[in-house]
Amino acid sequence: MPKIPHRLYLTEDQMPKQWYNLRADMKEQPDAMLNPQTGKPVTEQELYPIFCEELARQELDATNRYIDIPEEILEEYMIYRPSPLIRAYNLEKALDTPAKIYYKFEGNNTSGSHKLNSAIAQAYYAKKQGIKRLTTETGAGQWGTALAEACAYFGLELDVFQVKCSYEQKPFRRAIMEVFDATVTPSPSITTEAGRKILAENPNTTGSLGCAISEAVEKAVTTESCRYVLGSVLNQVLLHQSIIGIESKTAMEILGEYPDVVIGCAGGGSNLGGLIAPFMQDKLTGKANPRILAVEPASCPSLTRGRYAYDFCDTGKVTPMARMYTLGADFIPAANHAGGLRYHGMSPIVSKLYHDGYIDATAVQQTDVFDAAVYFAKKETILPAPESAHAIRAAIDEAIKCRESGESKTILFGLTGTGYFDMTAYSSYRAKTMENYIPTDEELEKGFASLPKIPGIQE
Numbered sequence: 001m002p003k004i005p006h007r008l009y010l011t012e013d014q015m016p017k018q019w020y021n022l023r024a025d026m027k028e029q030p031d032a033m034l035n036p037q038t039g040k041p042v043t044e045q046e047l048y049p050i051f052c053e054e055l056a057r058q059e060l061d062a063t064n065r066y067i068d069i070p071e072e073i074l075e076e077y078m079i080y081r082p083s084p085l086i087r088a089y090n091l092e093k094a095l096d097t098p099a100k101i102y103y104k105f106e107g108n109n110t111s112g113s114h115k116l117n118s119a120i121a122q123a124y125y126a127k128k129q130g131i132k133r134l135t136t137e138t139g140a141g142q143w144g145t146a147l148a149e150a151c152a153y154f155g156l157e158l159d160v161f162q163v164k165c166s167y168e169q170k171p172f173r174r175a176i177m178e179v180f181d182a183t184v185t186p187s188p189s190i191t192t193e194a195g196r197k198i199l200a201e202n203p204n205t206t207g208s209l210g211c212a213i214s215e216a217v218e219k220a221v222t223t224e225s226c227r228y229v230l231g232s233v234l235n236q237v238l239l240h241q242s243i244i245g246i247e248s249k250t251a252m253e254i255l256g257e258y259p260d261v262v263i264g265c266a267g268g269g270s271n272l273g274g275l276i277a278p279f280m281q282d283k284l285t286g287k288a289n290p291r292i293l294a295v296e297p298a299s300c301p302s303l304t305r306g307r308y309a310y311d312f313c314d315t316g317k318v319t320p321m322a323r324m325y326t327l328g329a330d331f332i333p334a335a336n337h338a339g340g341l342r343y344h345g346m347s348p349i350v351s352k353l354y355h356d357g358y359i360d361a362t363a364v365q366q367t368d369v370f371d372a373a374v375y376f377a378k379k380e381t382i383l384p385a386p387e388s389a390h391a392i393r394a395a396i397d398e399a400i401k402c403r404e405s406g407e408s409k410t411i412l413f414g415l416t417g418t419g420y421f422d423m424t425a426y427s428s429y430r431a432k433t434m435e436n437y438i439p440t441d442e443e444l445e446k447g448f449a450s451l452p453k454i455p456g457i458q459e
Contacts, residue, residue, distance in 0.1 A: 051070025141173030143231030159387030232268025241274025269347025328447025
């Protein structure tokens with residue numbers, strides 16, 4: 001029998017009682033979000049029409065290192081947390097690698113993903129403020145499902161704008177959101193001015209997270225007692241998701257382990273930012289120097305081929321502008337099956353850390369991702385979400401490098417969720433009809449052409 005258990009659950013007493021705010025330890029802060037009307041840094045009060053007040057405070061907070069998790073949120077967390085840290089013994093054996101592979105599994109809830117960690121928090125703060133309705137966007141449907149669950153619990157109404165290609169590819173994701181009483185609309189739609197404008201310019205568009213964000217924000221600011229919430233990218237979301245990394249680090253300390261490499265899939269940055277948070281703290285403060293690796297789809301390569309620039313967070317260009325690695329708000333990614341990673345930009349926190357050399361990044365093709373997903377499922381019995389499988393691909397590649405070099409490393413990756421609503425993708429892979437798509441430099445230039453001109457900053 002192995003000395004280290006296959007999986008380790010923390011006790012409820014060991015579960016984190018505070019979120020960790022990574023910005024408090026960053027030597028250089030991400031650049032401020034800008035008001036698109038004034039070109040000046042956004043104030044907390046200017047965010048109130050879009051976000052709940054407490055979430056607006058969290059969004060701009062760069063000083064408080066730890067923030068207490070309210071008791072009501074902890075009670076909900078304890079339904080499905082702590083989540084397990086799992087040693088991938090079968091995968092290690094199959095790869096014949098000296099590496100030790102661990103993964104943090106976030107799929108043990110109805111949404112099947114890590115998204116519930118922030119959904120519960122955002123719904124709670126909305127309820128506390130007296131808000132009656134929320135709006136949001138969703139790509140693969142994991143965030144929409146998680147928020148539908150949270151809104152049902154707190155008694156809030158919810159409108160979800162789901163990226164059109166995912167809406168069509170994943171009807172059962174839509175069905176489960178509707179079980180929790182959410183209203184789900186394919187985006188872009190004719191129900192908003194932003195959606196109608198996008199459709200007029202491109203009637204056959206498959207949509208994008210940027211499109212869906214535009215519609216959700218418009219719905220929020222034009223509806224009484226309504227606010228917008230987002231499942232990734234934002235500073236507040238990475239704050240809530242830090243519980244993933246804190247639990248991971250605590251569990252590894254119990255096992256006497258520390259990762260040499262921490263790997264996460266990267267779309268908007270929520271899972272990656274949450275998983276790496278306490279390990280990045282060690283890196284920033286000089287306590288340790290783990291390699292941090294972000295893995296993104298080759299079809300939507302914001303870190304590896306994007307530009308570090310101010311850009312709108314939505315295609316309709318109504319949101320504040322953030323400085324991030326971006327492909328341009330007008331960039332529409334290919335309709336690949338990793339819907340949760342089809343976003344034109346990257347979290348400002350992750351972008352700044354990458355720009356300053358604290359994070360490495362790689363882009364992988366879709367068929368290579370599914371090769372890894374199927375291989376992992378056969379060895380570890382969990383069918384991973386396509387998004388998660390990007391991290392699996394990189395973890396396997398790292399383990400193979402260890403086999404070839406004879407070097408033993410400890411690898412930690414985030415298994416963000418399950419792929420049980422992604423069977424169309426798996427069927428396509430099995431039938432060999434799945435295609436890879438890598439945008440050309442010329443196609444990327446079209447997206448870069450949409451970057452805003454900001455006098456004195458970006459001209």
